Each structure stands twice: as C-alpha cells, then as structure tokens.
Amino acid sequence: MLVHPIERIGKHHGEAAAAVPAGATVRDLPVLPCFRLAGGVTLVALEAQAWPGGCLPEGVALEDLKVTAAGMARSGPASRVRLPRRDGGERVVAVMAIDPDAAVFCCDGKGRHLARVAPRGERPVDPGLLAAGLDAVGCQRLIRQALDAWPRLFRLGKDAGYARFCRRLLRLLVPDMCAAMPEAVVNRQFVLAGMPLDSRIGDVADVVVVGANGVVRAPCRPLQLRKGPAFLLLQRDAIDAESLIVVFGAAGHAVFQLPAMPQKPLLDWLGARRQLAAQMRAFLARAFADMPDEDGSGAALRRELDLFSPPAVRNLLARNTPVNAAVELLVADGAGGIFIRGWLRDPHQLVAGAELQAGGSAPLPLDPVWLRFPRPDIDKLYKARPAAFGFVAHLGQLLEPAGEAILRLHLSSGGIIELAARFAAGHPAELRDAVLGGVPPEQLTTDAIARIVAPAAVPLHRQHLARRQAPEIVQFGEPVAAPRFSLIVPLYRNLDYLRFQLGAFATDPAMRRAELIFVLDSPEQRADLVHFLSGLHQLYGLPMTIAVMSGNFGYAAANNAGAALARGDVLVLLNSDVVPEAPGWMQRQAAPLRRKNVVATGARLLFDDQSLQHAGMRFARDAGGHWLNLHYHKGAPRDFAPALKARKVPAVTGAALMVRREAFLAVGGFTEDYIIGDYEDSDLCLKLRQAGGEICYCPDAVLYHFERKSINRHAGYQRSVAGLYNRWLAAQRWDGAMADLMTRFERRGKRPAA
Incomplete structure (x- = not known):
C-alpha cells in the first residue's frame, strides 16, 4: 500500500503555477471526472483507459501522475494509493479534502498540467466502478484504505453516509461473508460477538466495525482460542443488526455480518460455558484495563464476575503436597498497583522464584521485592520443622489491575505451580485498613513502609477522602452572635464523657461568647447523638451545632469540617474525652494569644489519678532513630514545679489546642494524609511554626484527659500499623525541621527535664 501527500500548487502557497503544454490553455485540457466521497472529500481515479483516447500522453507513466489543487487558502489532508488490476494494469486513486471553488489538475512528474479535474459536484462514488477489475491485492488495499486510512485522515468515522458507502463496497468485494454470532451483553457499553476466524489470515492486527452511524475500530483484538470461535468485544452504540465486522490479519482479512444484537446477559452466558470462564475473565480484564471507565460499568462488571463467577483456586494447602502456599490478601490500590500478602511453605527448597500476573498485565517478579517474615502459625x-514464611509486597508497575490474579511459583526444575487468587472487594477505607493490618508490626521497618505499605495505603486513603460529601448540619438553639471562641469537638464512637464535658461548659460564663460545634465522624450514631444532645440542650440551654460527616474520615477531616463552620476568631480544638477542671480555663489559655507572634496554645492536662498527662510537647528519637511525640513531665504529680511554668514549647497536643482561626486556615488546617488519627497535632504545630508563629504552654488552664478513649474503639486502628505509618509520614515531612527545632530549644535551655 502506498500513501503519499498530494502536492498543492497556487499563489496561496508561494509556489509557481504548474506549466500548461506549449500552445495550449487550461480550457484546452481534457477533463477527468471526480466524485464526492463524503462531505468535502473528493475522489479521483486515474488509469490509462479513463484518459481521452484510452491512453496516456506519450512519455507519461501512470505512477508519475499527481493530482494538485490551486486556489486553496490552506492545504488539507490527502492520500494516494495504487491498486493493481487483474489485467496487469493499475488504478491510482487520489482522495483529498478541497474547497468547492478550487481548481484541480492532473500533472505529470515535471509539474505540467495534463488534464483538468471536473468541478466537484454531488455525484457520489460508485463502489462498483471503483472496485471494477481489481485483483485480490487491489481489493485488499482498497478495503484497508476505505476502513483505515480515509476515516482517520478525513475524519469520516462518524459519517453515516460514508458508512453506507463502506457497506456497499464490502458487500460488493466480499459477497460470501460469514455471519458473526451474537453472544452476550457484557454491560451498558459493550456486547460480545463470536466469529469463526480462519487462521490463514494470520495474527490479527486490527478490527473495524462498519455500523449504521459510522466506521469505528473495535476496542480490542479478539480472544482467539485454539479450538472454536474467536470472541470480540463491540461497542453497543457503534453496531446494529446489519453491522459488518472486518478483521485485518497479517496475511489477509475476513468480513463478518452481525445478523442480530446480542440479548443474553454475560453471567448467564458464562454459566452455560464454564469451560471458557477463566479465559473470558482474563480477556475482559485485559480489555477493560486499557479503556477509560467513565460510568463505572467496567468496575461493576469485574465485581460481579468476582461474586457470581469466581475464579477457581488451586488447593495448595494439603499436607501431602511438597509445596504449600496461599494468598491471604490481594488489594488493587486504584493507582496501578497491587498489595499482596501470603505465605509459602517449601521444606524441600523446590521453589526458585515467584511472580504475580494480574488481569491482562505482564507477569511481575515477586520474590525480589517481597518482605519475608516467619510464620510459626503455619x-x-x-x-x-520451621519451613514456612510469610510475605508482603507491593507491585506498582501495572496500569489497572483487574479480574483474577495468578501467583506463579517457578520450580528449580523449570516446572511451574499456579495459584489463582481473588482481589479483595470493599470500600477504599476497608481496603486501606486491610493493607495496614497486613504487615506484622514487628516487621514494619522504615524501608517496608516506604516500599510496601505507603504505595498501597496512600492512594486508597485518597480515594476514601474523595468520597466525602458535605456534612449534615443539626442546630440546637439560637447560634451565639459574634462568638470569640469556637469549640470544636470531634466525636467517634465514644460518647461516654459528653455529659461531663457539657456539664463543665454549662457552668462557665465564658461560654456566652463561645459557639459549640460537635463533629460526628461515626455517622451511624447520628440518631443516638441527636437524641442525647437534644436532652442536654434542654437541660443546660447551651446552643450547639452538630455536623454529621458522610463517613468516617478521621480526626483531621472532622476538625477541618468543624473549622469550616466556625465563626470565632479563636478555634478551641477539644477531644471528646477532655473535661475542664474549673470555669475560666478558656480565658487563661487564650491569654498568650494577645502577643502578636503567638498563634497557638496548649493546656495542662491531667489523668484521672491527678498525674500529668501533658505540659507541652517535644520531639525525640527512640533507640531505633524514629521520631516520637513526647509530652513533658508525663506521669509526674499535677503540681510538679517545672510543669507550673508558662513557656514557649515546640508543640502542644491536639486534645486541647487553642489556635487563631486565621492562622489555622492560612496553613490549610490539619493535614489529612495521616490515617485515622495520630501525629496530626504535631504536624499542625510544625506548619504553624514554619509560617512564623510561636506556640505556648499555659499551666493555668487545667483540664482532665481520659486519653485515647475514642481511637481505641477504631477497629482499623487497633488491627493495623496506622500509628507506625503516621510516625513514618511525620518523619518524612518534618525530619529536618524537628531536628533543628529541638536543637534550638535545647540551646536556649528551654527544655525542662522530661
């Protein structure tokens, strides 16, 4: 096949006009017919027999002829193809997009005008005349041009008139086309068709569908089986009951007609063809991995296949097999990666390597990147004797893991053992918590977090946050006008201390200038909380606002939602298990904020046994070099002298943190990258310091903190390494800043004895 650009001539291109033979004018030139292919696209067929007198001018070869256009403002696309004929001759077909008033000429190799091309009219191309006398190669070239080159060059893929021309051409050139079989409805976008594909056409390179409304490529190559028909995925909006399907192979092409639209649902179809289930699942996984899933129907199909037509899992658990293995958790992180957890028992050391193949992706080596650890339970x-080990890994080179996955164990002899595994299904937060719970805490090194946990947990956490909707607002009483303080109390599961907290608020005159905002991060408790706070509102008369989150999005997101509703100049961030000792604590804790450079303050917090829980926060490394958040004087008596001194501190806990609203918003509030809760408060303090603010500890503001009563009720936190992940994340963000800050405090002598 030869495709060439057509030369353009004319003053618009700054070129000299082509010469007319001596003694002749343009009007004296013979006229060649042209035809309308579609829209503004013109077709000219050149061959010796079509020339006046039945032969070309002396010394002119057909292959030298060119079709040129003059008087066009700009050049459009064009193509030229040579089509062999059965009589040994050749037909040259030139196609171009030209303006209606352009002058079109046929020129020889030296640029001389040999003929005029008739003005483009409304006479459509006759497929019979275009294909008449072509040999097999010519027919194949013409079909390829009509279905591939011309639709792309001239944007004819959605032209219904051009599609009709292609149908007529195909029926003329392939009168004995086979029927495709309408197989199944895959989802809202695709159907499945079967075709008796002849292996003589060679490896399939492309598939084109000619429907009533256009000429389009099929979304993928067909599934070709060793025996039986090939199966092809087709777009529903591109086909009808008369659609023609053209399969282009390396050695030829085949044309099929779809006699009717598929009607049978895919799951029913698979139920009747269980022997094809595994191959069809893999085929669909490959196809959907390469296509956008704008309406979510692809993801829905994969989930339905997992539930209704699950892959077979080979049993490698029997005690009499020399190698035992299992995949315990397989999670697609939604960003092109897979988290896998499993175990392998190989007492005879037969396994030389392992790899994972997911959906239509290429196999990825597993053993070079996995983290191994003992599994005495196995x-x-x-x-x-001990011969089993567990493993976890994250494989991140995939586009969109889908369908089933295969764990492939390579034996030293060259043999292969395959174990099919299913992807875990669930909400992104559930999958995130499963990833965090998939690694034993004692095995979680900094390297393991960076290589394995974070690459899977981060995208899942972001997907979870992306599902957040605006909170529902419930208001009790008339909101306080122009409040100075906005108290924000995030709630998760634990409501045990609210009656004591509200009782303390009710006796404090400062609440007349404070608004009270509760943010419920466990929306399943909405009815209980509204009923409970309604009674306390009637008892104390305190106005209060409840913001009900649309899901459990964590401590940072809950506080940020409360801050978005706040109207006070000062935000007072309180845990639900913090209870003031006496009225007046807000004024005392807010006193340092009168100084311009102070943007946040913390209170003296006590355990219920009167010992100190918090007197400011500092940062220190543990024996393993990990940064920790430590509270000054934790466990000392409440009146321990160093804890009674007001001073600047590196940071304060978020359990009772007071911060200027303007400063809070300027740094973006709490960072929501931390999972569930931990290290957000120190991260906020470091952001405030980075922006130039100072942080003070106020010993005169005394509150009780019944520590970690809410977070300990979070199953995802209790079963996972979320705290260790958050510690790692804080160090990634602030390692240098924490080191510099603590050096400055120690140099100034502002570090009391711990």
Missing part, C-alpha cells in the same frame, strides 16, 4: 498447622 508451621504449627503442618506440625513440622
């Missing part, structure tokens, strides 16, 4: 199960 050894105990087999009542044998």
Whole structure:
C-alpha cells in the first residue's frame, strides 16, 4: 500500500503555477471526472483507459501522475494509493479534502498540467466502478484504505453516509461473508460477538466495525482460542443488526455480518460455558484495563464476575503436597498497583522464584521485592520443622489491575505451580485498613513502609477522602452572635464523657461568647447523638451545632469540617474525652494569644489519678532513630514545679489546642494524609511554626484527659500499623525541621527535664 501527500500548487502557497503544454490553455485540457466521497472529500481515479483516447500522453507513466489543487487558502489532508488490476494494469486513486471553488489538475512528474479535474459536484462514488477489475491485492488495499486510512485522515468515522458507502463496497468485494454470532451483553457499553476466524489470515492486527452511524475500530483484538470461535468485544452504540465486522490479519482479512444484537446477559452466558470462564475473565480484564471507565460499568462488571463467577483456586494447602502456599490478601490500590500478602511453605527448597500476573498485565517478579517474615502459625498447622514464611509486597508497575490474579511459583526444575487468587472487594477505607493490618508490626521497618505499605495505603486513603460529601448540619438553639471562641469537638464512637464535658461548659460564663460545634465522624450514631444532645440542650440551654460527616474520615477531616463552620476568631480544638477542671480555663489559655507572634496554645492536662498527662510537647528519637511525640513531665504529680511554668514549647497536643482561626486556615488546617488519627497535632504545630508563629504552654488552664478513649474503639486502628505509618509520614515531612527545632530549644535551655 502506498500513501503519499498530494502536492498543492497556487499563489496561496508561494509556489509557481504548474506549466500548461506549449500552445495550449487550461480550457484546452481534457477533463477527468471526480466524485464526492463524503462531505468535502473528493475522489479521483486515474488509469490509462479513463484518459481521452484510452491512453496516456506519450512519455507519461501512470505512477508519475499527481493530482494538485490551486486556489486553496490552506492545504488539507490527502492520500494516494495504487491498486493493481487483474489485467496487469493499475488504478491510482487520489482522495483529498478541497474547497468547492478550487481548481484541480492532473500533472505529470515535471509539474505540467495534463488534464483538468471536473468541478466537484454531488455525484457520489460508485463502489462498483471503483472496485471494477481489481485483483485480490487491489481489493485488499482498497478495503484497508476505505476502513483505515480515509476515516482517520478525513475524519469520516462518524459519517453515516460514508458508512453506507463502506457497506456497499464490502458487500460488493466480499459477497460470501460469514455471519458473526451474537453472544452476550457484557454491560451498558459493550456486547460480545463470536466469529469463526480462519487462521490463514494470520495474527490479527486490527478490527473495524462498519455500523449504521459510522466506521469505528473495535476496542480490542479478539480472544482467539485454539479450538472454536474467536470472541470480540463491540461497542453497543457503534453496531446494529446489519453491522459488518472486518478483521485485518497479517496475511489477509475476513468480513463478518452481525445478523442480530446480542440479548443474553454475560453471567448467564458464562454459566452455560464454564469451560471458557477463566479465559473470558482474563480477556475482559485485559480489555477493560486499557479503556477509560467513565460510568463505572467496567468496575461493576469485574465485581460481579468476582461474586457470581469466581475464579477457581488451586488447593495448595494439603499436607501431602511438597509445596504449600496461599494468598491471604490481594488489594488493587486504584493507582496501578497491587498489595499482596501470603505465605509459602517449601521444606524441600523446590521453589526458585515467584511472580504475580494480574488481569491482562505482564507477569511481575515477586520474590525480589517481597518482605519475608516467619510464620510459626503455619508451621504449627503442618506440625513440622520451621519451613514456612510469610510475605508482603507491593507491585506498582501495572496500569489497572483487574479480574483474577495468578501467583506463579517457578520450580528449580523449570516446572511451574499456579495459584489463582481473588482481589479483595470493599470500600477504599476497608481496603486501606486491610493493607495496614497486613504487615506484622514487628516487621514494619522504615524501608517496608516506604516500599510496601505507603504505595498501597496512600492512594486508597485518597480515594476514601474523595468520597466525602458535605456534612449534615443539626442546630440546637439560637447560634451565639459574634462568638470569640469556637469549640470544636470531634466525636467517634465514644460518647461516654459528653455529659461531663457539657456539664463543665454549662457552668462557665465564658461560654456566652463561645459557639459549640460537635463533629460526628461515626455517622451511624447520628440518631443516638441527636437524641442525647437534644436532652442536654434542654437541660443546660447551651446552643450547639452538630455536623454529621458522610463517613468516617478521621480526626483531621472532622476538625477541618468543624473549622469550616466556625465563626470565632479563636478555634478551641477539644477531644471528646477532655473535661475542664474549673470555669475560666478558656480565658487563661487564650491569654498568650494577645502577643502578636503567638498563634497557638496548649493546656495542662491531667489523668484521672491527678498525674500529668501533658505540659507541652517535644520531639525525640527512640533507640531505633524514629521520631516520637513526647509530652513533658508525663506521669509526674499535677503540681510538679517545672510543669507550673508558662513557656514557649515546640508543640502542644491536639486534645486541647487553642489556635487563631486565621492562622489555622492560612496553613490549610490539619493535614489529612495521616490515617485515622495520630501525629496530626504535631504536624499542625510544625506548619504553624514554619509560617512564623510561636506556640505556648499555659499551666493555668487545667483540664482532665481520659486519653485515647475514642481511637481505641477504631477497629482499623487497633488491627493495623496506622500509628507506625503516621510516625513514618511525620518523619518524612518534618525530619529536618524537628531536628533543628529541638536543637534550638535545647540551646536556649528551654527544655525542662522530661
């Protein structure tokens, strides 16, 4: 096939006009016919027989002829193809997009005008005349041009008139086309068709569908089986009951007609063809991995296949097999990666390597990147000497893991053992917590977090946050006009201390200038909380606002939602298990904020046994070099002298943190990258310091803190390494800043004895 750009001539291009043979004018030139292919696209067929007198001018070869256009403002696309004929001759077909008033000429190799092309009219191309006398190669080239080159060059893919021309051409050139079989409805966008594909056409390179409304490429190549028909995925809006399907192979092409639209649902179709289920699942996984899923129907299909037509799992658990293995958790992180957790027992050391193949992706080596750790529970199960190990890994080179996955164990002899595994289904937060719970805490090194946990947990956490909707607002009483303080209390599961907290608020005159905002991060408790606070509102008369989050999005997101509703100049961030000791604590804790450079303050917090829980926060490394948040004088008596001194501190806890609203918003509030809760308060303090603010500890503001009563009720936190992940994340963000800050405090002598 030869495709060439057509030369353009004319003053608009700054070129010299082509010469007319001596003694002749343009009007004296013979006229060649042209045809309308579609829209503004013109087709000219050149061959010796079509020339006046039945032969070309002396010394002119057909292959030298060119079609040129003059008088066009700009050049459009064009193509030229040579089509062999059965009589040994050739037909040259030139197609171009030209203006209606352009002058079109046929020129020889030296640029001389040999003929005029008739003005483009409304006479459509006759497929019979265009294809008449072509040999097999010519027919194949013409079909390829009509279905591939011309739709792309001239944007004819959605032209219904051009589609009709292509149908007529195909029926003329392939009168004995086979029927495609309408197989199944895949989802809202796609259907499945079957075709008896002849292997003689070679490897399939492309598939084009000619429907009533256009000429389009099929979204993927067909599934070709060793025996039986090939199966092709087709777009529903591109086909009808008369659609023609053209399969282009390396050695030829085949044309099929779809006699009717598929009607049978895919799951029913698979139920009747269970022997094809595994291959069809893999085929659909590959196809959907390469296509956008704008309406979510692709993801829905994968989930339905997992539930209604799950892949077979080979049993590698029997005690009499020399190698035992299992995939315990397989999570697609939604960003092109997979988290896998499993175990392998290989007492005879037969396994030389492992790899994972997911959906239509290429196999990825597993053993070079996995983290191995002992599994005494598995050894105990087999009542044998230690030979089992667990493994976790994150494989991030995939586009969109889908369908089933295969764990492939390579034996030293060259043999292969395959174990099919299913992807875990669930909400992104559930999958995130599963990833965090998939690594034993004692095995969680900094490297393991960076390589394995974070790459999977981060995208899942972001997907979870992206599902957040605006909170529902419930208001009790008339909101306080022009409040100075906005108290924000995030709630998660634990409502045990609210009656004591509200009782303390009710006796404090400062609440007349404060608004009270409760943010419920466990929306399943909405009815209980509204009923409970309604009674306390009637008892104390305190106005209060409840913001009900649309899901559990964590401590940072809950506080940020409360801050978005706040109207006071000072935000007072309180845990739900913090209870003031006496009235007046807000004024005392807010006193340092009168100084311009102070943007946040913390209170003296006590355990219920009267010992100190918090007197400011500092940063220190543990024996392993990890940064920790430590509270000054934790566990000392409440009146321990160093804890009674007001002073600047590196940071303060978020359990009772007072901050200027303007400063809070300027740094973006709490960072929501931390999972569930931990390290957000120190991160906020470091952001405030980075922006130039100072932080003070106020010993005269005394509150009780019944520590970690809410977070300990979070199953995802209790079963996972979220705290260790958050510690790692804080160090990634602030390692240098924490080191510099603590050096400055120690140099100034502002570090009391811990």
